[in-house]
Amino acid sequence: MGLEVERVNEIAARVAASSGLEVVEVDMRGSGNKRMLRIFIDKPGGVTHEDCANVSRELGTILDVEDVIPGGSYVLEVSSPGLDRKLSRPADFQRFVGSRVKLTTRNPVNGNRYFEGRLESFQDGRLTLELGAPKKKVKAGDSAPQKVEMDLSNVEKANLVPEI
Structure with missing residues:
Protein backbone atom coordinates (compact mmCIF):
# COMPACT_ATOMS: atom_id res chain seq x y z
CA MET A 1 0.00 0.00 0.00
CA GLY A 2 3.01 2.32 0.42
CA LEU A 3 3.54 2.68 -3.33
CA GLU A 4 -0.17 3.38 -3.84
CA VAL A 5 -0.08 6.19 -1.28
CA GLU A 6 3.07 7.67 -2.88
CA ARG A 7 1.43 7.60 -6.32
CA VAL A 8 -1.80 9.10 -4.94
CA ASN A 9 0.23 11.82 -3.22
CA GLU A 10 1.97 12.70 -6.51
CA ILE A 11 -1.31 12.88 -8.44
CA ALA A 12 -3.14 14.74 -5.66
CA ALA A 13 -0.31 17.29 -5.39
CA ARG A 14 -0.51 17.94 -9.14
CA VAL A 15 -4.32 18.31 -9.06
CA ALA A 16 -4.23 20.55 -5.98
CA ALA A 17 -1.43 22.75 -7.34
CA SER A 18 -3.47 23.46 -10.48
CA SER A 19 -6.01 25.19 -8.18
CA GLY A 20 -3.44 26.97 -5.99
CA LEU A 21 -3.76 24.40 -3.19
CA GLU A 22 -1.31 22.10 -1.44
CA VAL A 23 -1.71 18.55 -0.20
CA VAL A 24 -1.06 18.44 3.54
CA GLU A 25 -1.58 14.72 4.09
CA VAL A 26 -2.67 11.53 2.33
CA ASP A 27 -4.10 8.78 4.51
CA MET A 28 -5.25 5.34 3.32
CA ARG A 29 -7.01 3.07 5.80
CA GLY A 30 -8.86 -0.20 5.75
CA SER A 31 -8.70 -3.13 3.37
CA GLY A 32 -10.80 -4.88 0.76
CA ASN A 33 -14.02 -3.05 -0.02
CA LYS A 34 -13.78 -0.98 3.18
CA ARG A 35 -10.93 1.29 2.17
CA MET A 36 -10.95 5.01 2.93
CA LEU A 37 -8.63 7.39 1.10
CA ARG A 38 -8.45 10.76 2.85
CA ILE A 39 -6.74 13.73 1.25
CA PHE A 40 -6.21 16.89 3.29
CA ILE A 41 -5.69 20.09 1.28
CA ASP A 42 -4.95 23.65 2.33
CA LYS A 43 -4.02 27.14 1.16
CA PRO A 44 -3.34 30.42 2.92
CA GLY A 45 -6.69 31.68 4.15
CA GLY A 46 -8.16 28.17 4.22
CA VAL A 47 -10.03 26.01 1.73
CA THR A 48 -13.68 26.15 0.70
CA HIS A 49 -16.21 23.38 0.12
CA GLU A 50 -15.88 24.18 -3.57
CA ASP A 51 -12.09 23.63 -3.42
CA CYS A 52 -12.64 20.22 -1.82
CA ALA A 53 -15.36 19.24 -4.31
CA ASN A 54 -13.25 20.26 -7.33
CA VAL A 55 -10.18 18.37 -6.13
CA SER A 56 -12.30 15.33 -5.24
CA ARG A 57 -13.97 15.25 -8.66
CA GLU A 58 -10.76 15.66 -10.65
CA LEU A 59 -8.65 13.39 -8.44
CA GLY A 60 -11.32 10.66 -8.32
CA THR A 61 -11.51 10.59 -12.11
CA ILE A 62 -7.74 10.31 -12.53
CA LEU A 63 -7.38 7.62 -9.84
CA ASP A 64 -10.13 5.53 -11.45
CA VAL A 65 -8.97 5.96 -15.07
CA GLU A 66 -5.35 5.17 -14.19
CA ASP A 67 -6.43 2.37 -11.80
CA VAL A 68 -4.03 3.69 -9.16
CA ILE A 69 -5.92 1.91 -6.39
CA PRO A 70 -6.54 -1.61 -7.68
CA GLY A 71 -8.79 -4.17 -6.07
CA GLY A 72 -12.28 -2.77 -5.95
CA SER A 73 -14.04 0.13 -4.38
CA TYR A 74 -12.80 2.76 -1.99
CA VAL A 75 -14.20 5.95 -0.50
CA LEU A 76 -12.43 9.18 -1.42
CA GLU A 77 -12.70 12.04 1.06
CA VAL A 78 -11.10 15.43 0.39
CA SER A 79 -11.19 17.96 3.21
CA SER A 80 -9.34 20.72 5.00
CA PRO A 81 -6.95 19.68 7.76
CA GLY A 82 -9.27 21.29 10.34
CA LEU A 83 -8.75 23.78 13.14
CA ASP A 84 -6.62 21.32 15.11
CA ARG A 85 -4.56 20.35 12.09
CA LYS A 86 -1.50 18.17 12.40
CA LEU A 87 1.89 19.85 12.03
CA SER A 88 4.58 17.61 10.58
CA ARG A 89 6.63 19.39 7.92
Whole structure:
Protein backbone atom coordinates (compact mmCIF):
# COMPACT_ATOMS: atom_id res chain seq x y z
CA MET A 1 0.00 0.00 0.00
CA GLY A 2 3.01 2.32 0.42
CA LEU A 3 3.54 2.68 -3.33
CA GLU A 4 -0.17 3.38 -3.84
CA VAL A 5 -0.08 6.19 -1.28
CA GLU A 6 3.07 7.67 -2.88
CA ARG A 7 1.43 7.60 -6.32
CA VAL A 8 -1.80 9.10 -4.94
CA ASN A 9 0.23 11.82 -3.22
CA GLU A 10 1.97 12.70 -6.51
CA ILE A 11 -1.31 12.88 -8.44
CA ALA A 12 -3.14 14.74 -5.66
CA ALA A 13 -0.31 17.29 -5.39
CA ARG A 14 -0.51 17.94 -9.14
CA VAL A 15 -4.32 18.31 -9.06
CA ALA A 16 -4.23 20.55 -5.98
CA ALA A 17 -1.43 22.75 -7.34
CA SER A 18 -3.47 23.46 -10.48
CA SER A 19 -6.01 25.19 -8.18
CA GLY A 20 -3.44 26.97 -5.99
CA LEU A 21 -3.76 24.40 -3.19
CA GLU A 22 -1.31 22.10 -1.44
CA VAL A 23 -1.71 18.55 -0.20
CA VAL A 24 -1.06 18.44 3.54
CA GLU A 25 -1.58 14.72 4.09
CA VAL A 26 -2.67 11.53 2.33
CA ASP A 27 -4.10 8.78 4.51
CA MET A 28 -5.25 5.34 3.32
CA ARG A 29 -7.01 3.07 5.80
CA GLY A 30 -8.86 -0.20 5.75
CA SER A 31 -8.70 -3.13 3.37
CA GLY A 32 -10.80 -4.88 0.76
CA ASN A 33 -14.02 -3.05 -0.02
CA LYS A 34 -13.78 -0.98 3.18
CA ARG A 35 -10.93 1.29 2.17
CA MET A 36 -10.95 5.01 2.93
CA LEU A 37 -8.63 7.39 1.10
CA ARG A 38 -8.45 10.76 2.85
CA ILE A 39 -6.74 13.73 1.25
CA PHE A 40 -6.21 16.89 3.29
CA ILE A 41 -5.69 20.09 1.28
CA ASP A 42 -4.95 23.65 2.33
CA LYS A 43 -4.02 27.14 1.16
CA PRO A 44 -3.34 30.42 2.92
CA GLY A 45 -6.69 31.68 4.15
CA GLY A 46 -8.16 28.17 4.22
CA VAL A 47 -10.03 26.01 1.73
CA THR A 48 -13.68 26.15 0.70
CA HIS A 49 -16.21 23.38 0.12
CA GLU A 50 -15.88 24.18 -3.57
CA ASP A 51 -12.09 23.63 -3.42
CA CYS A 52 -12.64 20.22 -1.82
CA ALA A 53 -15.36 19.24 -4.31
CA ASN A 54 -13.25 20.26 -7.33
CA VAL A 55 -10.18 18.37 -6.13
CA SER A 56 -12.30 15.33 -5.24
CA ARG A 57 -13.97 15.25 -8.66
CA GLU A 58 -10.76 15.66 -10.65
CA LEU A 59 -8.65 13.39 -8.44
CA GLY A 60 -11.32 10.66 -8.32
CA THR A 61 -11.51 10.59 -12.11
CA ILE A 62 -7.74 10.31 -12.53
CA LEU A 63 -7.38 7.62 -9.84
CA ASP A 64 -10.13 5.53 -11.45
CA VAL A 65 -8.97 5.96 -15.07
CA GLU A 66 -5.35 5.17 -14.19
CA ASP A 67 -6.43 2.37 -11.80
CA VAL A 68 -4.03 3.69 -9.16
CA ILE A 69 -5.92 1.91 -6.39
CA PRO A 70 -6.54 -1.61 -7.68
CA GLY A 71 -8.79 -4.17 -6.07
CA GLY A 72 -12.28 -2.77 -5.95
CA SER A 73 -14.04 0.13 -4.38
CA TYR A 74 -12.80 2.76 -1.99
CA VAL A 75 -14.20 5.95 -0.50
CA LEU A 76 -12.43 9.18 -1.42
CA GLU A 77 -12.70 12.04 1.06
CA VAL A 78 -11.10 15.43 0.39
CA SER A 79 -11.19 17.96 3.21
CA SER A 80 -9.34 20.72 5.00
CA PRO A 81 -6.95 19.68 7.76
CA GLY A 82 -9.27 21.29 10.34
CA LEU A 83 -8.75 23.78 13.14
CA ASP A 84 -6.62 21.32 15.11
CA ARG A 85 -4.56 20.35 12.09
CA LYS A 86 -1.50 18.17 12.40
CA LEU A 87 1.89 19.85 12.03
CA SER A 88 4.58 17.61 10.58
CA ARG A 89 6.63 19.39 7.92
CA PRO A 90 9.07 22.24 8.55
CA ALA A 91 6.83 24.45 6.37
CA ASP A 92 3.92 23.77 8.76
CA PHE A 93 5.89 24.99 11.77
CA GLN A 94 7.17 28.03 9.88
CA ARG A 95 3.67 28.95 8.70
CA PHE A 96 2.11 28.69 12.15
CA VAL A 97 4.68 30.65 14.19
CA GLY A 98 2.59 32.67 16.67
CA SER A 99 -0.11 29.98 16.95
CA ARG A 100 -0.95 27.81 19.96
CA VAL A 101 0.23 24.22 19.62
CA LYS A 102 0.33 21.05 21.66
CA LEU A 103 3.00 18.49 21.04
CA THR A 104 4.53 15.27 22.22
CA THR A 105 8.27 14.63 22.00
CA ARG A 106 10.06 11.35 21.37
CA ASN A 107 12.51 12.04 24.19
CA PRO A 108 11.91 14.17 27.30
CA VAL A 109 12.84 17.85 27.22
CA ASN A 110 13.38 19.32 30.71
CA GLY A 111 11.82 16.13 32.10
CA ASN A 112 8.59 16.37 30.06
CA ARG A 113 7.27 14.89 26.83
CA TYR A 114 3.97 16.81 26.60
CA PHE A 115 3.85 20.54 25.93
CA GLU A 116 1.26 23.16 25.11
CA GLY A 117 2.04 26.76 24.34
CA ARG A 118 2.57 29.37 21.67
CA LEU A 119 5.00 28.55 18.88
CA GLU A 120 7.35 31.50 19.30
CA SER A 121 9.85 30.69 16.58
CA PHE A 122 11.01 28.06 14.13
CA GLN A 123 14.42 28.30 12.53
CA ASP A 124 17.02 25.85 11.24
CA GLY A 125 15.02 22.82 12.38
CA ARG A 126 14.59 24.12 15.95
CA LEU A 127 11.42 25.42 17.53
CA THR A 128 10.79 27.54 20.59
CA LEU A 129 7.55 27.26 22.57
CA GLU A 130 6.35 29.88 25.01
CA LEU A 131 4.67 27.69 27.59
CA GLY A 132 1.36 28.21 29.31
CA ALA A 133 0.64 27.02 32.84
CA PRO A 134 2.25 23.63 33.58
CA LYS A 135 0.06 20.55 33.04
CA LYS A 136 1.34 18.91 36.20
CA LYS A 137 2.16 20.39 39.57
CA VAL A 138 5.60 21.84 40.04
CA LYS A 139 7.39 20.89 43.27
CA ALA A 140 7.90 23.65 45.81
CA GLY A 141 11.16 25.42 45.09
CA ASP A 142 11.16 24.33 41.43
CA SER A 143 10.11 26.70 38.73
CA ALA A 144 8.56 25.64 35.48
CA PRO A 145 10.41 26.97 32.43
CA GLN A 146 8.54 29.70 30.55
CA LYS A 147 10.07 28.69 27.22
CA VAL A 148 11.37 25.46 25.83
CA GLU A 149 13.51 24.81 22.76
CA MET A 150 13.74 21.54 20.87
CA ASP A 151 14.74 20.02 17.56
CA LEU A 152 11.94 19.25 15.13
CA SER A 153 13.39 15.73 14.86
CA ASN A 154 12.38 15.18 18.52
CA VAL A 155 8.73 16.06 17.87
CA GLU A 156 6.63 12.90 17.68
CA LYS A 157 3.23 14.54 17.23
CA ALA A 158 2.09 18.17 16.99
CA ASN A 159 -1.27 19.84 16.45
CA LEU A 160 -2.63 23.36 16.41
CA VAL A 161 -4.81 24.32 19.36
CA PRO A 162 -7.89 26.19 18.09
CA GLU A 163 -8.28 29.69 19.49
CA ILE A 164 -11.88 30.80 19.34
